[in-house]
Amino acid sequence: MTYRLAVPNKGRLQQPTANLLKQGGLAYEKTDRALAVPVRNMDLEVLFVRTDDVCEFVADEVADLGITGTDLLSESGTELEVIAPLGYGRCRLTAAVPKASNVSSVEDLSGARIATSHPVTTQRFFADKSIPIATVPLSGSVEVAPKLDIADAIVDLVSSGSTLLINGLRPIADILESEAVLVGRPGTLDRTNGTIAQIVLMIQSVVAARRKRYILMNAPKSAVPAIEEIIPGFESPTVIPLAHDGMIAVHSVVDADDLWRVLPELKQAGASGILVLPIDQLIA
Numbered sequence: 668m669t670y671r672l673a674v675p676n677k678g679r680l681q682q683p684t685a686n687l688l689k690q691g692g693l694a695y696e697k698t699d700r701a702l703a704v705p706v707r708n709m710d711l712e713v714l715f716v717r718t719d720d721v722c723e724f725v726a727d728e729v730a731d732l733g734i735t736g737t738d739l740l741s742e743s744g745t746e747l748e749v750i751a752p753l754g755y756g757r758c759r760l761t762a763a764v765p766k767a768s769n770v771s772s773v774e775d776l777s778g779a780r781i782a783t784s785h786p787v788t789t790q791r792f793f794a795d796k797s798i799p800i801a802t803v804p805l806s807g808s809v810e811v812a813p814k815l816d817i818a819d820a821i822v823d824l825v826s827s828g829s830t831l832l833i834n835g836l837r838p839i840a841d842i843l844e845s846e847a848v849l850v851g852r853p854g855t856l857d858r859t860n861g862t863i864a865q866i867v868l869m870i871q872s873v874v875a876a877r878r879k880r881y882i883l884m885n886a887p888k889s890a891v892p893a894i895e896e897i898i899p900g901f902e903s904p905t906v907i908p909l910a911h912d913g914m915i916a917v918h919s920v921v922d923a924d925d926l927w928r929v930l931p932e933l934k935q936a937g938a939s940g941i942l943v944l945p946i947d948q949l950i951a
């Protein structure tokens with residue numbers, strides 16, 4: 668049986684998703700016209716669809732797994748599960764009002780008209796807080812709606828916040844944190860055979876590896892306790908004797924975010940010839 672993975676065919680999530688699958692070792696050739704392409708080294712087809720449609724394809728069992736944004740999963744109203752967060756496509760769904768507005772909290776939006784391309788999520792957020800609002804569903808250019816006086820406020824995706832600023836809008840509250848996610852139908856992982864588990868492990872191993880670096884260095888043997896203290900490693904660092912007496916090589920894995928601290932400390936502890944390498948895949 669051939670399984671299917673639905674991925675974005677264009678837009679912001681397209682290239683990072685292609686990079687993820689390539690780093691995981693999936694071999695396929697994307698053409699501009701093909702909707703689905705076979706993966707050469709796995710019992711899998713990659714299905715290229717609009718980012719907004721990924722959830723629908725998975726929910727309708729056209730695909731077994733999909734990659735899309737949490738915001739679109741929330742918006743789709745489908746009962747899919749997040750199998751793995753993917754660490755890219757990060758943004759927030761934010762409520763904002765014109766700078767001059769008196770509104771300072773979501774409660775102040777009672778009775779407001781809110782322009783958004785995420786009406787389902789917006790309705791749910793305000794209904795949960797028992798705040799009556801009316802959505803003005805738009806598919807794009809949401810940020811200009813207050814200027815055109817078709818809305819009093821907006822709910823839109825924001826990453827840096829500069830689009831809000833440019834359009835004279837002030838953020839009030841975040842209503843959802845979003846990033847790219849791997850989704851499947853409930854129970855997909857339990858029900859199916861090894862292929863799905865292989866794809867999930869492949870994707871998770873790439874995501875885990877991106878936050879880590881492989882680090883190698885030489886040092887005097889006497890420095891091992893100090894080095895071990897600085898980089899505890901996964902379980903323990905690998906220590907290898909070198910040809911020159913009293914010298915060792917240390918190999919370990921460190922958090923990429925910690926490198927700024929770890930490198931000077933290692934140098935201070937006596938390490939030299941320190942190399943930092945990227946890791947393609949990591950299974951803890």
Ligand code: AMP
Nearest residue numbers: 677678679718736756757758824825826
């Ligand atoms: P697209 O409209 O195809 O470019 O994809 C939009 C998706 O990319 C959204 O649904 C989000 O999941 C994600 N995304 C990440 N950052 C942003 C952003 N700053 N603005 C809009 N979408 C973003």
